[in-house]
Amino acid sequence: MKVKNISLVCLALFVKRAFTDCSANIKKQGYSCCSSCIIYFTDNDGKWGVENGKWCGIQEYCENIPTDCSSTIKSQGYACCRSCDIIYSDESGDWGIENSYWCGISNSCKNSQQSNIVVTQPTTNTSQPISNAANDDYVDSNRKVQSVVASKYSSGVSVHDPSVVKYGNKYYIFGSHMDTAYTTDLWKFTKLYTGVNDNNKMFTNLFSKSNYGAFNFVGKNSDGGYSVWAPDIIYNNRMKKWVQYFCTSSTYIKSSICYALADNVEGPYTYKNCFIFSGMDSKTVGKTNLKAVIGYEDMNRYYPNNKYNNRVYPNAIDPNAFYDFKGKLWLVYGSWSGGIYILELDESTGLPKHNISNGNNTDRYYGKKLAGGNHQSIEGPFILPHKAVGYYYLFVSYGSLTSNGGYQIRMFRSKNPDGPYTDVAGKEFMSGNNSSFGVKVMGNYNIPGREQAYMAPGHNSALLDDDGKVLIFYHTRFNDGQEYHEPRIHQMFLNKEGWLCAAPYAYTGETISETGYSMNDMVGTYKFLFHFHNKINGDISNLYTINLNKDFTVTGRYSGNWSYDKGTHFMTIRIGNIIYSGVFIRQLDEAKSATVTAFTAIGGNNDSVWGVRF
Known part of the structure; x- marks a missing residue:
């Protein structure tokens, strides 16, 4: 490699900085341009950084920095360099200096014809980068966190x-309105089925011209069509069939849970019957099986008084087996x-045993009550058995499912499949105000790198994957004034107390470090939310x-300590008198x-908190 004098590097960096600029809207407000490229915030005025405790504008030079x-x-x-000028090399890779900050040389430079600078002993005043592997307790005061890019x-x-x-x-994800999709990379999905009509080949006979059996009790909805909602798929080991449990409905209480069978997970499924009715x-009542049971x-x-008692008995939708x-x-x-x-x-038929007696919160026909009642918002139950920790995790959704309806995911757990299910405060939700019960896993939120906030995340399912990772699947809307929704997947992690905490960002294949992280990884400035x-x-x-x-102090908008x-x-992180227990994750x-x-961490008050270092 051709070696050049370090002074040429300084001159090159000076030229790059002298002939670049930041947003005029930011400068009009009296702020100067940043010397670094670390983005803290983006709005209509441009991209903002922070230097010496003051806001500044990110320079145009920082656009399209390699990754x-x-x-x-x-x-x-550390961020990646724009240039290919190598200042220093160690076991971590090739290093450069831009705007007085260490940065990593892009892999594309290996095939570049540009001259590289190699200096075995840097002659600048910038401190030499130190690998955090050298000392777990070391914190590099000159470390700069790579900025995130706004995501769509x-x-x-x-x-x-x-x-x-x-x-x-x-x-596979099976959803309401007979929509089904699949993914192999847990990032992008492909649609398999869609539409509540006979053209949808998920079923062979759901819209049979002879009787429309799944809709015999509920009839048509207020729009004059048929509602097919919230399916759940399980392989029945004894029947050796894929069983799809789903619901049909026409009002907020008049519903039925039905089932269909298939030899393959993708179907087609053959509708068999409906077996639980409400409303x-x-x-x-003669169109139901109530008397037969x-x-x-x-x-x-x-x-x-000839009116369904919906404050005591359930709406027969949202099944999960x-x-x-x-x-x-x-x-x-x-x-x-x-x-x-x-x-x-009954595993041999896939149908209810109806083997319990009537009593307090039990009913021979409907079964045993686990949570909710009095027509408060709670729906979309999903139970994840986790044998390794000995718990069953019950997920439900509160609120109204519209974008501004406060839809959110809550969590309880139990040692037994049929409860009692309690939250982190040890409370069971059998009466009282719903907001007082259940760990709030997530609600409406925005985090660094998102152009729009996520709204109304909910009606989730979860999977304990073959590699032991727990993944939560849910739908979410967006802060765009519309009701369009998409599925999202996040990884969840067990804290020391055995509660599942959701990662802030969508799953990209990350694996948590079983041996933890260094102080250099953990110490820093975070965007923080409740x-x-x-x-x-x-x-x-x-x-x-x-x-x-x-x-181990916490300063900034909130004060406390961490460990x-x-x-x-x-x-753990303590804010005020609440201790939140969770995990670090990269x-x-x-x-x-x-x-x-x-x-990501959970507090004894049923709040969750997330922090993202920036």
């Missing part, structure tokens, strides 16, 4: 109420109305700036432009 330099360099918080990530399809099932290398009265018991308790640790098959279901219920299924459990509305979680300092368990990924942002340090 393909050494991953080891990027993992230490799309998963490529729209599927509401996604229920996941994996077969082979494909992850009946004395005139319509309960015999000569008094049926008036289900519809006193699962096997427990002992191989028993269960079905959990329900939406608003009388809450969430569970029934044991998922407040007491909010069920359209508010978007505010982003605050906090610092995790090397003396980590050395040799693990576990961490993951890509949604533009896949930078690997960032993040944390």
Whole structure:
């Protein structure tokens, strides 16, 4: 390589900086241009940075900075260089200096014809980069965190109420309105089926001209069509069939849960029958199986004064089937109305056993109540058995599913498949205000790198993958004034107490470090947000700036302290008198432009918190 005098580098950097500029709108407000390229915030005026505790404008020179330099360099918080001038080389890779900051040389420079500078002992005043692997407690005061790029990530399809099932290398999501899609990379989906009509080949006979059996009780919806909602797919080991549980509905209480069978996960499915009904009265009960199940018991308790008692009994939608640790098959279901219920299924038929007696929160026909009631918002139940930790995790959604309806994901857990299910505060939601119960996994939020906030995330499913990773699948809307929605996938991690915490960014294949992270990885400035459990509305979680300092204090918008368990990924952060327990994780942002340090944690008050270092 040709060696040049270091003074030429300084001259080149001076020329680049002298003939570039930042946004005129930012300068009009009295702010100067930044010397670095680290983006802290973007708005209509341009891209903003922070230097010496003051806002500044990011220079035009910083546009299109490469991202393909050494991953080891990027993992230490350094950006990639625009130039190919090598100042220093070590086990991490080739280094350059731009705007007085160390940066990594782009891999594309290897094939470049540009002259490179190699200086074994740097003659600038910039401190030599130090690998964080050398000392886990070392914090490089000159470390600069690579900025994230604004993302317009799309998963490529729209599927509401996604229920996941994996077969082979494909992850399928079955959703409402007979929409189905699949993915192999957990990033982009391909549509498989769509549309509630006979042209949709998911079913062979759902719209049979002879009887329309799945709609015999519920009839048509208010739009004059048919509603097919919230399917769930499971392979029945004894029947040796794929079973699709789904619901048909026409009003907020008049619904039925049905099932269909197939030899292949993609179908086609053959509709068999409906077996749980809600919203009946004395005139319509004859179209249900209620009398066949309960015999000569008094049926008036289900519809006193000839009106369905929906504050006590459930709306028969949103089914989810699962096997427990002992191989028993269960079905959990329900939406608003009388809450969430569970029934044991007969594995030989896939249908309810109806083997419990009437009692407090139990009913022979509907099963055992798990949560909710009194027509408060709660729906979309999904139970994830996690045998390794000995818990069943119950996910539900609160709020209204529209963009500004406060839709959100809540979580409970139990040692038994049929409960009791409690939150982190040890409370079971059988009465009272719904907002007081359940860990709030996520609600409306925005994080660095997103052009639009995520709105109304909910009606999730979850998967314990073959590699032991827990993935949560949900649909989300956006802060764009529309109701368009897409599926998203995030990884979830167990904290020390065995609660599942969701990663802030969509899943890109990240693997958490079982031996933890260095202080250099963890200490720094974070964008920080709360998922407040007491909010069920359209508010978007505010982003605050906090610092995790090397003396384990927390400063900035909130004060407190933080800690980590050395040799693990576990961490805690105390804000006020609340301690949040979670994990650190290094993951890509949604533009896949930078690997960032993040944390996710759950508090004893049922709030979740996220932090993203920037």
